[in-house]
Amino acid sequence: MDFIGANILSVSQFERGDIDRIFTVADTMVPYARREKVTRVLEGAILGNMFLEPSTRTRVSFGCAFNLLGGTVRETVGVSASAMAKGESLYDTARVLSGYSDVICMRHPQAGSVAEFAAASRVPVVNGGDGANEHPTQALLDLYTIRKELEGKGGSLDNFRIAMIGDLKYGRTVHSLCKLLCLFKNVQLVFVSPEELAMPPVVIEKLREAGHQVTVSDQLEQSIKAVDIVYSTRIQEERFESQEEADRYRGRFRLNRDIFTRHAEPNTVIMHPLPRDSRAEANELDPDLNEHPSLAIFRQTDNGLLVRMALFAMLLGVEDKVDQYARPITWQTRRNQI
Amino acid sequence: MDFIGANILSVSQFERGDIDRIFTVADTMVPYARREKVTRVLEGAILGNMFLEPSTRTRVSFGCAFNLLGGTVRETVGVSASAMAKGESLYDTARVLSGYSDVICMRHPQAGSVAEFAAASRVPVVNGGDGANEHPTQALLDLYTIRKELEGKGGSLDNFRIAMIGDLKYGRTVHSLCKLLCLFKNVQLVFVSPEELAMPPVVIEKLREAGHQVTVSDQLEQSIKAVDIVYSTRIQEERFESQEEADRYRGRFRLNRDIFTRHAEPNTVIMHPLPRDSRAEANELDPDLNEHPSLAIFRQTDNGLLVRMALFAMLLGVEDKVDQYARPITWQTRRNQI
């Protein structure tokens, strides 16, 4: 696809070559994200960061990504803060706000709203999550993380094994990730969930059509035995029909250091889209894994910055100029790289 | 008036020469708003953007206008987020916050509050709307738009015809616009509204004193027959005494493509202060006009950026230096100019 001026609305819009290009550009962003140098390449450009639904992580990540390229951010948070509450259409909001900025990132609680907004916008729009529908930059950062972790041990996206655990029925991130995986070859997937929260058959079909091998299980320990990646997700208790049902499953899909050490291969990588629920009654990913080198969940969010920087640079056509506008940093930093 | 260090609180403070100067400066801002180049003229300056009442459009427009001049914005949204909720006076808030920034834009729900704030502020204050009272930059951008649209067809502010439609009794924008029109010559005005929402006699008197010709009507179709500008505004149903009353008027002041095509001269311009209510039961300006070249409502908001940039530049005395600090833009943009 032609990235300049494009909207990023869904993972379905990418071909394999597009993914490769995004990841190649993301790699070049590392020195900036690590503050080894700074760039002014987007100085003067404005990101309209519109989060009509609460989000700290994603909102700040988009904003910082734009800032790290030298751009400026104007932010809108919460739908009540908006004229839309008075009956203004998405069309009007898009026409107006796109006259103010160079690119817009939008999160909206309703599926399809970001695409509707983008259709009326005069500048590129990046979907920051539209309800149960899509959150394409999350899927991209997940895939980018998998690639990086695999490459770290000589592997690649064309031949690896992954277990996805938790709520696979409603989990937006696992569905998008599976769509992207269809662009690659020879992936072995194990889906581990309570029966009520199983991966939808249509997703499994697509994966099989792509030549991947899919197994379904409700046994955590067995499933993590021979995989490269464990991708854990949150189970919301309200998904179950009764408290008894929830109690029955409680804990069966929780990963902790003991289970991981006893069952997984030592260099298996643990991922999670975050937020994880750290309350004792919920924690799908135990805090006793926090300092474990296999835990890649904060490498994921760090990678999110790289992927978003890459997208912004590509949408505005500056990916080849970032270094040209670079300068050494002036301050000292004791940033602890994870 | 002397703009450097001045407050912008009311349209009443302007003489005709002031308006001309603002518009002349606004014209010079076009290449920056269109991203043909960027400027650093206000690099290091801080705008305190204080919106103690919700607003997306106006807040973002002020913020972007300052950013486009190279300045930085610190924002406060919502009164609960403020110490004022604990009984702090506007005086104290103004003394403190004006020590942090170089210029302040304030929206406040109470009439007169922005002037009270400005009296205590140590830096210039721009009124971003104080309740039912004033919203001077909206009036300026409306007038600037009228001028630009008229000039496009060889006309000028000293000789034109305008119909104002909708809630003319409570509409803050039409009152301010009428005040400004008193500075010009030979304007023919038609006020179209339900009787309960008629333009206040005092406004009509002032216009006649200025030598303008005023007609009052409650017939939309007749009134738009021979005008250069149709300025539509929103009618809030709760203004009517009963539902029957509201139903009686429902639709009588709605402009759509059919009515416009059948009754108005072809190059009549349609304006609206926004937001317009796009819900079917309300829409005073039908979405079927969205792509009509006469619809100037998004040119209005684009012009708002220019007018606000001009004011900031003049209050800080840099209107002649903007180009001196200009540079070519580094990114590619596929911005669709309206």
Next chain:
Amino acid sequence: MDFIGANILSVSQFERGDIDRIFTVADTMVPYARREKVTRVLEGAILGNMFLEPSTRTRVSFGCAFNLLGGTVRETVGVSASAMAKGESLYDTARVLSGYSDVICMRHPQAGSVAEFAAASRVPVVNGGDGANEHPTQALLDLYTIRKELEGKGGSLDNFRIAMIGDLKYGRTVHSLCKLLCLFKNVQLVFVSPEELAMPPVVIEKLREAGHQVTVSDQLEQSIKAVDIVYSTRIQEERFESQEEADRYRGRFRLNRDIFTRHAEPNTVIMHPLPRDSRAEANELDPDLNEHPSLAIFRQTDNGLLVRMALFAMLLGVEDKVDQYARPITWQTRRNQI
């Protein structure tokens, strides 16, 4: 202490030499805060300004301090806007967000939370107030103001007299200030409060151990007779057991121009941590003192900017480079210095 990369969590972490260094750096920030010049020393650096509890003054002060050094600010306001509401731990939030920014300022409603956050953060954290616990930059700006005001009349922090008035039991600011005063010599303190709101004995003990002279009183007029500084604080009526109790004290600790003129020495300085309650039934510091030259409350907030700029510069190791990246300002300003 070594400031580079350090957290600023409590006034207890400072030795006298640290205070001296901070104040020396703060002095060098004056020309930037007064807009006599601007600096780009932190261009490219990002402050994560996280206010999980409402605050305008402190939030904007931190943000502007960072901007005045040339840095960029990404802001989060309100806990509901955060994943923490969904059960995310402070550990996770800190790991993630510290991957985005170069330094974080956090206000949190719960005592100890900022320290917990800082322990997991990968970048320096400044405590912007954690419930009833600490607000170290407020104590620093108070002390810096006292020093500056005393020096203005030939005095110093090692030999002065101060009356603290109001709620001395729950007042976070007076406790922190007293801790800092223990680092200096020969301070005479008078604590003036209703009995129920007296200064805790442990604070008084510490002051006496440091060699200071402490007097306790419930008579405002007597207590301000022979002091250099009057530090007034707010009394919240809900602290009293009954309305009668509150009524009995109502007004006994209010300072106004008449009382001040009749009882205090002419060059006594009046301070207050703000916000002060300006409602008639509460005003501990009467508005009739607003234009009095002794009133230093807005010099305090101006000084807050200097102290915060100093801390940011020191945490990032650029305090010696600020001037190297300086430039003359481009705009005209009619800022009225207080």
